[in-house]
Amino acid sequence: MxxxxxxxxxxxxxxxxxxxxxxxxxxxxxxxxxxxxxxxxxxxxxxxxxxxxxxxxxxxxxxxxxxxxxxxxxxxxxxxxxxxxxxxxFEALRRLGRAGRARTKARLIAVTGSVGKTGTKEALRQVLGAQGKTHAPVASYNNHWGVPLTLARLPQDAVFAVSEIGMNSPGEIRPLTAMARPLAAIITTVEPVHLEFFPSVAAIADAKAEVFSGLVPGGTAIINIDNAQAERLKAHAMASPAGRVVTFGTSEKAEIRLASLKEDESGSDVVIDIFGRRLSCRIGMPGRHIAMNMLAVLAGVQALGADIDAALGALRTLVPPEGRGARIALHPPGGEAVLIDESYNANPASMRAMLANLALLSPGPGGRRVAVLGDMLELGPESPRFHAELLEPIARAQVDLVHASGPMMRHLYEALPSSRRGHYAATSAELEPAVVEALQAGDIVAVKGSLGSRMGRIVQALRTRHGSPEEWSRPPC
Ligand SMILES: Nc1ncnc2c1ncn2[C@@H]1O[C@H](COP(=O)(O)OP(=O)(O)OP(=O)(O)O)[C@@H](O)[C@H]1O
Ligand SMILES: [Mg+2]
Known part of the structure; x- marks a missing residue:
């Protein structure tokens, strides 16, 4: 037992x-x-x-x-x-979380960033899990209750642990990282997300950098050097207990550097320079953004003293977390179609990443690239512009048809050329029947929006109507 x-x-x-x-x-x-x-x-x-x-x-x-x-x-x-x-x-839970952390020798890595926290956390779980007992949070348990809950659940004999730490406003990360006391901390990237609560992207960077304040003395701060806020993050790291700053990215200056990336529809072949060693591997999930996150994972592996070569091997079998790019086969009349479920969340950075991935996929005979887009929330006064600006990546990805819902997506919909316009409705519930009806054999359909835009119901409706028989009785997500 x-x-x-x-x-x-x-x-x-x-x-x-x-x-x-x-x-x-x-x-x-x-x-x-x-x-x-x-x-x-x-x-x-x-x-x-x-x-x-x-x-x-x-x-x-x-x-x-x-x-x-x-x-x-x-x-x-x-x-x-x-x-x-x-x-x-609640205070008792925090105390148990602190005690859970204090009693274990687990080497803990914290992950924050505007996007990619959960994907990076899941990759760390997989990669580290192959090398020793690893504990990581359920889903996106990254807030004031998710972090202490995960620490209270930390088995005493874990060898590795991962903590996802998120925030909506300044000052939220500091107490959480103080509780987790990471040996290494990753900031995946800093983007205009939750801008409603911040005066600028630089202010978001400052809030994300709080994660370094909880590092154990001499710990490792891991920073995306390609990000516009990199120098700011570095300055924060230098002022923190971190003993080391490790950078990843495509820049010549990166210590973990993406030397080449060959993308295809099911993943990427990458060549990576790691502290002067040139290594290659296959990443089992498509997208340049995923490859970037994996550089951070490798930096983390190194910082925790785990094995890099074994980690590279484990990246081959990555699986997307639910609602973040999972592919589902559909069977409309007359053939097959592919559904890409990105309904978990959306912001300008992840929308662009999703569209770039859509471009990698070729529709079947008679099929089209279809994007079903719901509002990106919490973007503040610039929100209409962020939505309308998706026009360009949509064109670049050669999306044939865009269905849209929500008051913000209306700004995009109205900017679209009529040839690309599908259906528009005020809510995802109202858009749903039209999207289900419009599916054709050969289509590749990507569904994405902020969680509050409830695009998951469109995914569910497509699965119920066009999925395999075992999908029909799935509960709504
Ligand atoms: N580096 C990246 N750049 C752009 N998009 C990304 C990046 N990493 C992941 N994404 C995309 O962002 C979306 C959210 O990913 P993920 O759930 O990992 O982020 P998160 O930071 O955990 O989000 P949350 O704050 O909701 O917990 C997914 O669609 C994913 O494909
Ligand atoms: Mg998350």
Missing amino acids: NSPLWRLAEAAAAMGATPRGVSEAQINGISIDTRKLAPGDLFFAIKGENRDGHDFVDQAIEKGAIAVVSIAKSFTMPQTHRLLVVEEP
């Missing part, structure tokens, strides 16, 4: 909690959401904006929670006496 994640007494001590109705037990996991709770988990009754976890305590116990971290109060079911009483459960 696996050793427990925590012994109850040990977790209680770390949180300064008072056990009530429970003395010794083994905790196998940590949960803050009863819908995802597994038997043996310790449940934290956290008060969110809309809901209070204390309303779900009975449910948590019913589902097999080993105990509940809660404020002192009575619950309706007698079983709920299995409590770890604290003053504030």
